[in-house]
Each structure stands twice: as C-alpha cells, then as structure tokens.
Amino acid sequence: MHVVVNAAVSADGKLSSRRREQITISGETDFARVDRLRAEADAVAVGVGTVLADDPSLVRHDEAHRADRYGPDADPPARVAVDSRCRAPADAAILADDPETYVLTSEAAPPDRRRALADAGATLLTAGEDRVDLPAALDDLAAEGVEHLMVEGGGELVFSLFEAGLVDELSVYVGNLVVGGREAPTLADGEGFVDEFPELRLDGVERVDDGVLLEWTVAGT
Template sequence: MSETNEIQLNMMIIMKPYVILNAAMTLDGKIATKTGSLEISGKEDLKRVHELRKEVDGIMVGINTVLVDDPRLTVHKIPSIKSDNPIRIVVDNQGRIPLKSRILNDDAQTIITTSNKVKKDKKSLEHCKKLSKKANIFHSKESSVNLKELMNYLYSKNIKTLMLEGGSTLNFSMIKENLIDEIRVCIAPIVVGGKYAKTLFDGEGFDFMNEAINLELKNSYQLGKDLILEYKVL
C-alpha cells in the first residue's frame, strides 16, 4: 500500500461519527421474537432511548427495521421540538423503502444509502429517483454499502454522533468493521428462546473466541424492571 493510500485509509477510519449502539434485549439475548414482536423494555427505558435520540446528530437503522416496524425515528416520548430530531439514516442496499414509510415524513431529514445494485436494476433505479424527492441518496460503489465510506460521508455532513438502532445483521457488520464506539443495552427480565428469533448480533459471526470484540463495562443501573449496561468497545 502506498503512503498516500495509507493516509487516506486512516483518514476514513478517523473521520467518522462517535457511534453508540443502543438496543433492548431479553435475558437470553433476543431483540425480537421469531414473529418479529419487539415489545421488550419498559416505559422508563423508552424515555431513556428518546433522551439519547435528542442528544445525537443522527440515528441509523437497516432496511428490515423500516419494512417490519415502519418507525419514525424521531424524539416523541419526551418533551421535544422538531429541531431535536436527529437525521435519519437507512442502510438499504437495493433501495426498497416504500414511499409511504414514516421515516420519509418531513419531521426530520433522511439519508438513504444504497449499493451499486440499484443502478443495475431499472425498477430499483426508478424507485430511487422517486425516493430522492423525499430523502438524500448516498450511492455506494460496491455491491453492498461500504460502511466505512458511509461513516466518512456522514461525518462530512456534520453528523458527529450517531445512534445505531440496527438489526442483528447491521449490528454485526458495524462492529466487525470496528465502527462502534459504545454499546448501551437494556436487558429485560424475560426469556423468549427460539432459534429463529434475532439476537443482538447475528450476521456471519466470528469463527474463534480470540477474534471476538472486547468490551469494558463503564456503567450499570436498574431502570424500572430493566437493567441498563453501558460498555466501551475496546
């Protein structure tokens, strides 16, 4: 690798938002049941989540979260004004977001990130042209969104702090690329089981324990019936 390319790579890694993965899960690590039911944490934790949303510049999810849950990704569980809403980012390789999705409303700005698969499919390309009237489109040049490139882009858009509310696949992709700085988890005192129920991190996983991502517990406290754990990613 040339010195110039090495400097550019280091800049891409450094010039990224501070990323906080926030999630609620059951005691057995599930973030949803096999049917997609998501009601895990208590009302106190919901307020905590919205307080965090109010503090960050952006909030990111994957396309499956949008298709299944149709979230607004705004601050609405606590007193707020429109300017409190973070910029919403959706990782959507094939540009599948329905035009009537709530994440495309005018409550906040939205950035949709797609891959080069969109340009190779006429139907997807036409759909993205319609989406571009409601959101900013970031096209990755690869067959799946290059997350490091995306982080660099978001930083250039003045998104200095990013809340990740991803599903299990996006969560693993982000942590595998060393793009997560902090993990905050609400653990609810319930067990759902099920081999098809999503966990906090799925994806391809690591083959050996010595490849695992190490964490350092920074804070823990009881919140209503739930337990909040805050970790620094080492």
C-alpha cells in the same frame, strides 16, 4: 464519527420473536432514556430490515434535553436507513415529514427504487457496489454534518458495524422476558465472529424497572 449502538433485548438476547414482529421489552423509564440518547445524537440509524418489520419514524426525542444541550434552535436528529438495494417503501414512516432522512445505499440499488425514495424526500448517499460500504458511507454522512450517530438495530446492521470496527459504545437494556427461537433475531446477527472477537469494557450497570441496563465502551476506542 462517534457511533453508539443502543438496543433492548430479552433475557435470552432476542430483539424480537421469530416472526420478526416488534415486541415491547422495556418500559417508560427506558423509553425516556432512549429519548435522551436520541436527543444527544446528530442522527439515528436503522437497517432496512427494521424499516420493513417495524416501520419506525425515529422522531421521538427529548426536545427539552436537546434544547439544553444544543440551544433552543437546534435541529432534531436526522434519520438514517442503511438500505443496499433501496427496498424501503416510499411511504415508510422514516421518510414522512421532517427531519432529514438519509438512505445509505449501494450501486446495486435499482434506478426506479432510487427515484422512488428520492421523490419521497430522502437524500441518497451511495457507497459500495453490491452492499453498503459502511466506512465510506459513514464518511459521507459525516460530510453532511453527522458527528454523533445513534444506531437502533437491527442485528444485521449492528454486526456489520462491529465487523467494520465502527462502534464506539454499546448500551443494552436486558428485559424480563424470554422469547426463544433459533430464528429470532439477536443483538448482532450476520455471519458471526470466529476469532478476533470485539471486546468491550463495562462502564455501568443499573437496575431499571424489572430489567438491567448495561453500558460498555468498545475496547481500543
């Protein structure tokens, strides 16, 4: 599976404020770029923290671009939530209507929460005991036909994917505002690396509005 992480961060590297409320970092030009990235993906993934904080639908994508790439009858990209304990509410926007929604979860998820998400229309893929085993979960997702996965956050999921060596590309829009706050989420949170830091190869730098788009390939992929 090919995994692309995409994010918009402030000039000081924050995904949102310390209140973990969604803030607008990029503009219409970058929104259109993200739409095109989504259109090229088989599925778009977020962590449960993003589901709880932002309630994204993950359905916006460039239909014309997808039709040109895959044909007029191509299915829209599926939606994926990484949710070890099925904490996502049954009325979350990611579960509403089409397209398909997969919840990657663990054995630790309570049975009643599993049922609630399944009844809401999610397809549950279980991998791992206490938390989602990401390599195994992505293998399960690949078995469902997902070959190109776009990840939109949050920081805990992004760190875990890097930690597991699963990221192939990283694209980051750096916006023109400063957020601050030691508790504000960053691009890659989690425990952090203390050695053997993942290295990136810079593929592109582009000015977009009053920010900059940086595109990297993960070294060794």
